[in-house]
Amino acid sequence: xxxxxxxxxxxxxxxxxxxxxxxxxxxxxxxxxxxxxxxxxxxxxxxxxxxxxxxxxxxxxxxxxxxxxxxxxxxxxxxxxxxxxxxxxxxxxxxxxxxxxxxxxxxxxxxxxxxxxxxxxxxxxxxxxxxxxxxxxxxxxxxxxxxxxxxxxxxxxxx
Numbered sequence: 001x002x003x004x005x006x007x008x009x010x011x012x013x014x015x016x017x018x019x020x021x022x023x024x025x026x027x028x029x030x031x032x033x034x035x036x037x038x039x040x041x042x043x044x045x046x047x048x049x050x051x052x053x054x055x056x057x058x059x060x061x062x063x064x065x066x067x068x069x070x071x072x073x074x075x076x077x078x079x080x081x082x083x084x085x086x087x088x089x090x091x092x093x094x095x096x097x098x099x100x101x102x103x104x105x106x107x108x109x110x111x112x113x114x115x116x117x118x119x120x121x122x123x124x125x126x127x128x129x130x131x132x133x134x135x136x137x138x139x140x141x142x143x144x145x146x147x148x149x150x151x152x153x154x155x156x157x158x159x
Contacts, residue, residue: 014123015049015115022141024111024130030099032056032063032125033090037081039073044123046073049115056089056110056127058100063089065112065125089125102129 020026036044043049054068065087072080091099102108114126133141 013114013116014044014047015051017051017054017111017113019052020111020113020128020130022138023133024109024128025133025137026111026113026128026130027108028129029113030091030095030127030129032127034065034123034125035088035090036070036123039076039079039081040070041123042076043070043073043081044115044117051112051115051125054112056112058096058103058110061093061096063091063096063099063110065089068112068115089127099127099129107131 048071050069055066057064057066067084068087069083070081071083099110103110108129108131111128111130112125113128116124116126118124
């Protein structure tokens with residue numbers, strides 16, 4: 001009998017926080033698991049999550065994902081979940097303590113960058129540790145992006 005092939009779910013993005021890299025200077029990224037209900041996983045497989053306004057918080061030795069919107073699963077009736085409930089993040093104790101120290105000491109922020117399914121089909125969250133950018137830093141980022149776009153146009157037209 002031939003081995004059963006697993007469906008291709010490797011790194012399939014469910015939700016991305018595209019403004020995070022514009023508003024924050026991301027210094028380091030981490031991968032965290034999520035504690036989810038069954039209806040939340042089914043809703044994520046539909047690909048309708050939103051992490052744009054969410055953030056991670058350290059409380060009582062644990063990391064929590066706050067304000068992440070996972071819509072209700074339409075086929076589940078009374079057993080559905082709360083769309084904006086707090087969800088526990090799963091990381092090693094050492095990483096959690098390191099992140100908590102960086103947030104407390106350096107004034108950094110934990111920003112969710114990407115929500116995705118890994119190769120094994122588990123929901124994972126990519127967290128970024130970063131500092132908020134000032135207005136002049138954001139303008140500088142825009143200038144660099146515009147110049148790179150213009151440079152690629154010039155090179156394409158020439159060659």
